[in-house]
Amino acid sequence: MANNQSKLKSELKNIILITLGSTVLACGVAFFLLPGEIATGGTPGMGMLIHFMTGISTGISMLIVNIPLLIAGVKFIDTPFALRTVYSMVISAVLVDFLVQYGGFPQINSQLLSTIYGGTCVGAGVGLVLKGSASAGGTTIIAKIVSTYSTIKPAQVVLIIDAMIVAAAGLILQDMEKMLWAMLSIYATTQVIDKVLTMAVPEKIVHIVSEEAEAIGVAIDERLERDGTILSGSNLVTQKDKKLLFVVVGARRIPQLRNIVLAIDPKALMIVMEAQEMMGSSRRFR
Secondary structure, three states: OHHHHHHHHHHHHHHHHHHHHHHHHHHHHHHHHHHHOOOOOHHHHHHHHHHHHHOOOHHHHHHHHHHHHHHHOHHHOOHHHHHHHHHHHHHHHHHHHHHHHHOOOOOOOOHHHHHHHHHHHHHHHHHHHHHOOOOOOOHHHHHHHHHHHOOOOHHHHHHHHHHHHHHHHHHHHOOHHHHHHHHHHHHHHHHHHHHHHHOOOOEEEEEEEOOOHHHHHHHHHHHOOEOEEEEEEEOOOOOOEEEEEEEEEEHHHHHHHHHHHHHHOOOOEEEEEEOOOOOOOOEOOO
16 A cells, blocks of 8 residues: 555656646747747757748647657557656647747747757756656657667767757758757757756765875864765875775865865875766765
């Protein structure tokens, strides 16, 4: 019984994320990209191209593209994922056409604003749909099919498809500037998708190489209240023993950490890296 309730809560959360994501995606297409004739990536971009060429509404065009791709990829995806994806496709398509007709959004005359906000909305929408364990379109299905029967990676397939959409938009609209705006829109979309999926982790990974690693570790524990790990290694040439301290701290505390390290060992090597995704806590453990 408890297990069923947990599954129900999880599925309800997925539906909420998919609905919210599909709505945000539709707003980006209807309010910003379509009025500015700026194509985006994936099946929303394909739907826009069909609309530009034939006059068929973008929502219906998105379904025309998505349904055959979903049917072709049925054996490559599990049933729950497929059902959620169908829901996402239908909601996105219906909302795009509804908002175009009845949205009443003020006209945006700036191509830059339309590009950035349109790409951002599409990226946020796709990211939320993906977090809801679904797909916002059929390009991911194409990527799975191609990668299954070839050595091409899924990310490369998606990149190729987006490049083809951008090129097609430039040819159809016969406007090089629109093609360049489309590239900028897709870049904004991919960046926002990454941020949504990784939750924009405000943490930094820090590696510190020092002969005073233990003392630095104690200072970090006392003054920053962060735990870390001291790793043992050796020099590449002389095989001299070295200590590497691994710690995760908030981005705003990097200057404080730098002062701690330099005060103990001015010759220490400190490397700061991005933490793309993090689970658990780097707070002090006892």
